[in-house]
Each structure stands twice: as structure tokens, then as C-alpha cells.
Amino acid sequence: MVNDSMKVPTWLLVALVLGAASAAACGDASKGPLPASSSPASSSAAGPSASTAVNEVAKTLAAGVKLDADDPTTCEACHSAVVAEWRESQHARANHASDGVYAALRALRIEKQGPGIPEKCATCHNPRDTKDHDSAPAKTGVSCATCHQIDGVHLEDGKKGVAALTTTKDVRFRGPHDIADGTSPVHASGPSLPELKDGKTLCLACHGEEKNPAGVTTCSTGTEHASSGETRSCTSCHMDEVQGPSGPVSSRTTHRSHRFRGSLLALRTGQPGILAEAVELSGTFDGKRFVAKLENRTGHAYPTGFPGRTAMLEIRGLDAKGEEVYKNLASDPMKDHPEAVLNMAFVDAEGKPALAAFATKQVRDNRLKPAETRSIGVDIPDTVAKVELRLRFVLVPGPLAKAISYEGPETKPIVLPAVTVAR
Numbered sequence: 001m002v003n004d005s006m007k008v009p010t011w012l013l014v015a016l017v018l019g020a021a022s023a024a025a026c027g028d029a030s031k032g033p034l035p036a037s038s039s040p041a042s043s044s045a046a047g048p049s050a051s052t053a054v055n056e057v058a059k060t061l062a063a064g065v066k067l068d069a070d071d072p073t074t075c076e077a078c079h080s081a082v083v084a085e086w087r088e089s090q091h092a093r094a095n096h097a098s099d100g101v102y103a104a105l106r107a108l109r110i111e112k113q114g115p116g117i118p119e120k121c122a123t124c125h126n127p128r129d130t131k132d133h134d135s136a137p138a139k140t141g142v143s144c145a146t147c148h149q150i151d152g153v154h155l156e157d158g159k160k161g162v163a164a165l166t167t168t169k170d171v172r173f174r175g176p177h178d179i180a181d182g183t184s185p186v187h188a189s190g191p192s193l194p195e196l197k198d199g200k201t202l203c204l205a206c207h208g209e210e211k212n213p214a215g216v217t218t219c220s221t222g223t224e225h226a227s228s229g230e231t232r233s234c235t236s237c238h239m240d241e242v243q244g245p246s247g248p249v250s251s252r253t254t255h256r257s258h259r260f261r262g263s264l265l266a267l268r269t270g271q272p273g274i275l276a277e278a279v280e281l282s283g284t285f286d287g288k289r290f291v292a293k294l295e296n297r298t299g300h301a302y303p304t305g306f307p308g309r310t311a312m313l314e315i316r317g318l319d320a321k322g323e324e325v326y327k328n329l330a331s332d333p334m335k336d337h338p339e340a341v342l343n344m345a346f347v348d349a350e351g352k353p354a355l356a357a358f359a360t361k362q363v364r365d366n367r368l369k370p371a372e373t374r375s376i377g378v379d380i381p382d383t384v385a386k387v388e389l390r391l392r393f394v395l396v397p398g399p400l401a402k403a404i405s406y407e408g409p410e411t412k413p414i415v416l417p418a419v420t421v422a423r
């Protein structure tokens with residue numbers, strides 16, 4: 001180290017010391033130990049000298065690092081920014097020890113569908129330890145190793161979750177770049193993994209399509225994406241490009257965020273984030289009617305994912321003084337304005353409303369289809385001078401919360417920014 005340290009740029013040495021410190025302190029690492037102003041951009045355009053420097057830092061760090069593939073804390077010294085982002089993500093909270101909604105539905109399903117449930121769920125929610133016993137809840141959810149300690153993704157024969165991933169026996173991590181073995185002193189590397197690099201195939205192992213035991217499709221993000229001919233990858237929207245390297249060992253100036261933007265992240269951070277980009281709202285007055293236009297900007301249905309998700313279009317009419325004289329969601333929306341409720345509904349064998357998990361049939365799918373533009377018209381009083389349009393996004397609606405005996409912030413609507421249209 002002493003001799004070679006001369007070749008290592010100062011910023012890397014700073015990173016090294018801070019990186020090691022933050023690894024030891026664990027918890028909430030900063031956005032990487034690098035001050036933004038001393039980004040390695042100019043000095044290290046991925047030439048041989050840059051990679052030598054990276055290599056040396058990695059080796060230096062390795063001296064004090066004991067690697068445990070299932071413990072992201074041990075990746076922190078070298079990949080600090082990514083680890084900090086991942087900790088904020090829902091992937092880090094996907095198991096029943098950390099996600100109350102999942103824990104509640106899982107418990108109800110164990111009660112109704114038997115002891116085989118935990119292992120079934122864990123194949124996607126805690127893939128590195130599918131035993132996932134209640135007595136010893138596994139701690140990592142969808143971890144680094146889940147996505148990186150693999151040699152391929154096999155979606156044939158309906159394989160799902162960890163069963164679709166070929167996990168390597170040695171600790172070999174592959175990512176979006178070709179990295180020669182020996183570059184990292186604490187783990188093996190390899191050529192870039194095509195199924196990860198395409199930003200989609202890896203995701204489909206868990207986000208493809210899911211059916212309940214009666215064969216009813218409950219979740220279909222992957223098929224929605226495929227059916228629309230959407231060419232943008234999952235990661236192009238859900239792993240946004242952010243400034244700064246992924247950690248002290250990277251010589252790149254940007255990386256893709258591991259916060260995996262979604263509705264749960266929006267709820268936790270109090271920032272609408274990706275939810276604000278989902279639907280473009282506009283509207284026109286047409287005599288006694290107001291017609292709202294909704295353009296689905298996601299790469300799949302809206303809302304997608306877990307079958308309870310519900311978005312409601314609120315249309316508020318204000319008079320010239322700004323007083324509210326009309327509101328479509330004033331009474332029971334499902335009774336009076338079902339067209340404004342974007343969701344799915346399911347029934348059991350007796351035709352009674354049921355959770356998707358226990359349903360025998362889907363009876364409603366009023367979500368926006370991929371790439372769909374939909375018009376929703378309402379009668380409004382003559383006194384309406386302007387209309388405020390907004391979406392209210394509910395992760396866990398009342399009836400679902402009641403059925404799984406869950407109370408928490410997911411039951412409250414996320415109120416998205418309004419668009420105002422004047423007459």
C-alpha cells in the first residue's frame with residue numbers, strides 16, 4: 001500500500017478512509033463518501049491508470065473487509081452509494097420482518113392455505129433464505145446477492161423467483177460491466193450479465209405474472225409491459241441515473257440508483273417521485289360537461305403490481321370566487337363514479353367480493369392499459385369556472401386493510417399534484 005498509494009488520487013484516499021469508517025458505523029451511510037465537487041470525472045476516463053487506481057483502493061480496502069455475500073453491510077466500503085440507496089428501497093424491506101402489509105397477508109394465507117405458504121412467498125420476497133421461518137425472520141429481502149450472485153435467468157416453464165435464477169456456488173458477482181476476475185480482491189467477477197444488462201429479464205423473474213392457487217392472475221406487470229410493445233426497459237424508469245460513482249471503487253461519474261423508485265418509496269419519503277410521472281392529466285369544457293383526459297405514461301398498466309393498488313381521479317369544480325361547487329368523489333365513488341376508480345376487483349366461488357389471493361374470478365379491471373389514453377366525462381354545474389384534477393393513489397384500500405387486519409400509512413391516499421383547467 002505504501003508504495004502504490006502514490007498512484008492513487010487523493011479523492012480515493014479520502015473515500016477509502018471515510019468509506020471504511022461508514023462501513024463500521026453501519027446504519028445510514030451518506031450518498032457515498034465522496035464530496036460532489038471532487039468527482040473523479042475528469043481525472044479518470046476509465047483508462048488503464050484509472051482502473052489500476054481503483055484496483056489498488058479495492059485491495060487496500062479488502063485488507064479490512066470480511067465479505068458475507070448475504071450481508072450488504074460488507075459491500076459498503078467499496079460500493080457505498082449503491083448500498084445506501086438499496087437500504088432505502090422496498091427490496092430491502094421485502095420480507096415479513098420489515099413489511100407489515102406483506103406480513104399480514106402472509107399470515108392470513110398461512111391460516112387459509114396452509115404451511116406451504118411461507119416458502120412459496122419467500123421465493124420472491126426473501127429469495128436467499130426461502131425457509132424464512134417465523135422464529136428466525138431472515139433479514140435481507142431482495143439482497144445484492146439475489147440479483148448479482150447469478151449466472152443466468154431462466155424464465156422457461158414458468159419458473160419464478162429464485163427458481164428462475166442460477167446462483168453461482170462461488171462468490172462471483174456480475175453486473176452491467178465486463179469486469180476481469182481479480183479486479184475485486186474480495187469476490188470473483190465476470191463478463192456483464194446479459195439478463196441484468198437488458199434492464200428487464202432479471203426483473204421478470206419476480207415481476208412477471210403471478211397467479212393464485214385457483215389460477216386467477218393477480219399480478220401481471222411483466223405481461224402488461226410485453227403486450228404493449230413497450231421498448232423502454234424496467235430499469236430505465238425504476239433505476240434512474242444519478243450523479244456520482246456507485247462507490248469509491250468505481251471510476252464512472254454516474255450510476256443507476258438502487259432505490260428502485262415505486263409507490264412505497266413515494267409513501268415513505270413523502271415525495272411523489274415516480275408517481276408524479278405516471279399519468280399526464282388534462283381536460284376540456286364541453287357545455288355542461290367536463291372531460292378529463294388521462295394518458296398512461298408508465299410502461300405497463302396503471303396502477304400495476306400488487307392487486308389492491310387503486311388510483312382515483314378527483315374532479316373538483318370551483319366557481320369564480322374559488323369556492324368548491326362540485327366534487328365527483330364527494331359520495332361513495334364505487335357507487336356514484338366507478339369510472340373514476342382505476343382498480344381491479346375479484347369474487348369468490350359464491351360471487352362475493354374477495355381478495356385476489358382467494359378469488360376464483362376477476363370481475364373488474366378498470367386500470368389504464370399500457371399506453372392508453374382515456375377520457376372520463378362528468379356533468380358539472382354552470383357556475384364552475386375552473387376545474388382541479390388530481391389523482392389519489394391508495395396502496396392498501398379499506399376493504400383489503402380490514403380483511404388482513406392491517407393499520408398503517410399504506411391505507412391513506414397519496415394525494416398527487418393537481419392540474420388546473422380554466423373554462
Ligand code: HEC
Pocket residue numbers: 072075079082083086087091142143144145146147148175176196197199235239245246250252254255256258
Ligand atoms: C433487484 C436487483 C438488484 C439488487 C437487489 C441489487 N442490484 Fe446492483 N444492479 C442491478 C442492476 C439491474 C444493475 C445495472 C444498472 C444499469 O443498467 O446500469 C446494477 C448495477 C450494480 C453495480 C454497478 C454500478 C455502476 O457503477 O454502474 C453495482 C456495483 C451493484 N449493482 C452492486 C449492488 C449491491 C452492492 C447491491 C446491494 C446493496 C445491489 N447491487 C443490489 C440490480 C440489482
Ligand code: HEC
Pocket residue numbers: 054055058059061062065067068069070071072074075076077078079144145148173174175176177178179183184185186187189192249250251
Ligand atoms: C474491497 C472492495 C469490495 C468489496 C467489499 C465488494 N466489492 Fe464488488 N467490486 C469491487 C471492485 C473493485 C469491482 C470492480 C468495480 C468497477 O470496475 O467499477 C467490483 C465489482 C462489483 C460488481 C460488478 C459491477 C459492474 O459494474 O458490473 C458487483 C455486482 C459487485 N461488485 C457486487 C458486490 C457485492 C454484492 C458486495 C458485497 C457482498 C461487494 N461487491 C463487495 C470491490 C469490492
Ligand code: HEC
Pocket residue numbers: 089090091093094095099102123124125127142146147161162199200202203204205206207234235238239260261262263264265266
Ligand atoms: C427475486 C425477486 C425480485 C427481483 C429479481 C426483482 N424484484 Fe422488484 N420487488 C420484488 C418484491 C418481492 C417486491 C415487493 C416487496 C414488498 O413490498 O414487500 C419488489 C418491489 C419492487 C418495486 C416497488 C418499489 C416501491 O417503492 O413501491 C419496484 C419498482 C421494483 N421492485 C423494481 C424491480 C426492477 C426494476 C427489477 C429488475 C432490475 C426488480 N424489481 C427485480 C422482488 C424482486
Ligand code: HEC
Pocket residue numbers: 200203204207221222225230232233234235236237238262263264274275277278297298299300301302303304305306309
Ligand atoms: C416508462 C416508464 C416505466 C417503465 C418502462 C416501467 N415502469 Fe414500472 N412504473 C412506472 C411508473 C410511473 C409507476 C408508478 C405508477 C404505478 O404504480 O403504476 C410504476 C410502478 C411500478 C411498480 C410499483 C407498483 C406499485 O405497487 O405501486 C412496479 C413493481 C413496477 N412498476 C415494475 C416494473 C417492471 C418490472 C417493469 C418492466 C417489465 C416496469 N415497471 C417498467 C414507470 C415505468
Ligand code: HEC
Pocket residue numbers: 099101102103105106109117120121122123124125160161205206207209210262264304305306395410
Ligand atoms: C413470483 C414472485 C412473487 C411471489 C411468489 C409472491 N410475491 Fe408478493 N410481490 C411480488 C412483487 C414483485 C411485489 C411488488 C409489486 C408491487 O409493488 O406492486 C409483491 C408485493 C406483495 C405485497 C404488497 C406489499 C406492500 O407493502 O404493499 C404483498 C402483501 C404480497 N406481495 C404478498 C405475498 C404473499 C403473501 C405471497 C405468498 C403467498 C407472495 N406475495 C408471493 C412478487 C411475488
